[in-house]
Amino acid sequence: PDKVDMVIFRENTEDVYAGKELQEGTDEAKRLLEFLRDSYGWDIRPDSGLGIKPMSATGSKRLIRAAINFALENHRRNVALVHKGNIMKFTEGAFRSWGYELVREEFSGVAVSWQDCGGDPGDKLLVQDVIADAMLQQILTRPDEYDVIATSNLNGDYISDALAAQVGGIGIAPGGNINYESGHSIFEATHGTAPKYAGQDKVNPGSVILSGEMMLRRLGWDESADLVIKGLESAIAGKVVTYDFERQMEGATLVKTSEFADAMIERM
Structure with missing residues (x-):
């Protein structure tokens, strides 16, 4: 899990999730x-x-553009376009093609595709593509080779949950719905509302807290975000954790949701 350090950009308005x-x-x-x-x-x-599985050039390029800009701004090494274009050629295959088209049209000075550089990008950002089922293997066997993932809606759902499992589960995985063009953003836990746990003071609040940390960074409040990370990391390092982590850690102290928050605050 210590080798897992990926940011997933998942298109969130199209694909089979469009509800058609x-x-x-x-x-x-x-x-x-x-x-x-x-x-x-x-x-x-x-x-x-x-x-119906709608995938547009507009939505795909908007998503991939945001992923590439993020990678450049945060000094990441590569962006992987994850798709199932070998089967769905005119939707997921088009997603891949639109991504490479975008690199050539808008980022040629700072990014390069695998095909154009043979895997040696020099000082540029490497943009490559990976078939979705192969990617599910790669994130298990070679996670340190990937930085930023740009993918379609359904693939992003699968991959984000699979990656979350490698670092402790969806209780620790944050999420944000961000329109980098309009500036509008909504941040939320990736696990949804989890109504069966309502009122039990039991679940890991990490996903909600880290989603808030993402929001703080989006607002430019990095110092506050750093304090959130410090408190959360210190609590987990001290093995003061909720039930989902406690069952995976030897010698851990089991705490309630509210008690974990208190432990974080004490360590900020």
Whole structure:
């Protein structure tokens, strides 16, 4: 886990998460099936649910641009475009192509693709692409080779949770929904609301706290963000942790959510 230091940029408005679905057996689904059969000759089973996977050049380039700018500003070594374009050529494959197109059009002076440099970028940022299922292996076996990941919505969901598991679980994984063009941002825990734990004073608050730390940095309040990191790191290093970490650490002290927050504050 000490080799895992990656930042994931996950497109958050498109892909199969766009919610463009039709339930099996509905009139709408039947009409679409008929249209696809008559217009394209697609033979899809009549008892199928249907979904649309929209991926645009606009959304993809916006996401990849943000990832590259972040990597440059934070002195990262590389950006990996993660996709399943070997199968979905006109959506995920296009994501890859749009990424390389963006590098050539907007970042040619500071970034270079793997194809154009043979893996030796010199003093430029390296932009490469990795097939999604291979990436799930790479982050387990060679995590220190990757810095920033730019990927589509569904792939980003899988990869972010897999990486979180390597550093203790989603209880410690922060997230932010950031529009780098408008400046609007929302920061939230990656694990969602977790209603089954409501009111129990039990869960790890790390994801919420670190999401707040991301917000502070976004606002330019780095000194405050540094204090948050100091308190959290010191508490975990002292093995004062909530149940999800306690079961993974020998000799740890189990504390409640509120008690972990107190332990952090004491160590700031």
